[in-house]
Amino acid sequence: MLTVKAVDHLVFNVRNVDASARWYEQVLGMVREDRQAPSGDIRTSMVFGQNKINLRPLNATQEAWFTGMTPCPGSDDICFLTETSPDDVARHFRENGVEIVLGPVTKSGALGAIRSVYVRDLDGNLVEVSSYCSSASLG
Template sequence: MKATALDHIVLAVDNVERACRFYERVLGMEPRQERPGKWSLHFGANKISLQDARAFPDIARDTVPGSGNFCVLTDTPIDEVVRQLSAEGIEIVAGPGERSGAVGTILSVYFKDPDGNLVEVSNQLKNI
């Protein structure tokens, strides 16, 4: 078997409504209710499913809020990302700094969502 792409990730959250509001406000993601009580966040061709920590199915029962760590790319310059996060009262826990991304060097900042998940927002840098 060979993996070919990432379809979606799942974040465990304590409060699905709060998570939807946060990701819509801070990162411009679109919350969608896939079926009653099942929400996801959409951006570009990507999806983050939200798992209510109080209602885990058997296969995800050991997943806990705050254990997520993921990176999204943006065309917004990192200095503007920093300004927007500051305006929202969101503390940057690391960065800006260069890191290795999936296809090259990225310039990133890190912050926590309301559940403590670590969110990295990055600019793709041109490789020289």
């Protein structure tokens, strides 16, 4: 039987790869990684922990970027985990001019109760940054 054990990467459809990469670097502390694809195109990924988000330009074709059937920016909803306190997360967002949509609030995470702060990225994706309320591990 097949059992999935982790997420390796996600693909976000974005209007502007460079602007989105700057946002994820500045606001979430991710590291930009550019590499050349076999097609010769430059692919941009945002690396964090053992994961990455590939930033797919909205105008890319299915042949160039094999992806979902209806690629559109602003349709993603993701929750990132941090060990930073929710109040410090909110303060960081405000200091970077990022509007807080909701939070800090208590929600239900995969391992139990989490405290979350919600914002939107440049394309309107819902970005939740959370920390566990108990001793639940991030790893």
